[in-house]
Amino acid sequence: SWDGCGLCFPGCLSLVGPRFVTGTTGDSLTVRCRYEQDYKGYNKYWCRGQYDTDCNKIVETQGTEREERSGRVSIRDNADSLTLTVTMENLNAADAGSYWCKIQTVWILDEWSRDPSFQVQVSVSPAPRTTTRRTTHPATPATFPTVTAGQNFSTNHCPGVPLSTVHFLLLIFLKLPLFLGVLGAVLWVSRCQKGPGGR
Structure with missing residues (x-):
């Protein structure tokens, strides 16, 4: 049902x-x-850039729960908890910026089709200066938003309609008529220009 x-x-x-x-x-x-x-x-996958449509992929899962690594960055997909975990190690000031958690789904690349994405702003603070030997503190996991019963995102958005079905309907009802309309306009203009010239 499309209700709500x-x-x-x-x-x-x-x-x-x-x-x-x-x-x-x-x-x-x-x-x-x-x-x-x-x-x-x-x-x-985890990518870096100001916009989700134009970001540089850093590391990607390979359809398994095995950890994948690229340099100082690793990624792991825990399917049981539906959680994607990214770890950035040995941070430096240049690592600060805009990043994206993304899911690889797109098979038609246009302005209507985008991979699901979530933007994360990463900041890096300088290490405290000490005269004694520096100790490394364990990484503190980023705070994760709590999903309460009334905000269960897995059931409230588009209930009963798989996302693949929504994308298919979007393709049929928006993209196809638009394409046919443009094609018809091109043929009509071509015919109108041909008519007077032919005479």
Whole structure:
């Protein structure tokens, strides 16, 4: 049923996590993003950039729960808890910026089709200066938003409509008519220009 759904595109509110996380130079930080049940089998990835449509992929899961690593960054998908965990190690000032938890789903690349994503702003503070030997404090996991019974994102958004079905309906009812309309306009203009010239 579409009741209470409105226009719910694939990816709307299907991924949640912390908006801001802070780490200390030389230490590690952990970011956890949660996703809906519908995305259990998809690859997840962590990328960097101001916009989710134009970010550089850093590390990606490979459809398993095994940890994947790229340099100082690792990623793990825990399907049982529907949680994506990213760890950035040995932080430095250049690591500060805009990052995204994302789910690899898109098979048609246009302005309507986007991978579900959640933006995380990472800040890095300088390590405290001490004259004694420096000790490394254990990483503090980023605070994760609590989902209460009334805010259960896995059941409240588009109830009863799988996201793949929504995307298919979007393709049929929006993209296809738009494409046919543009094609018809091109043919009509071409015909109108051909007519007087032919005479």
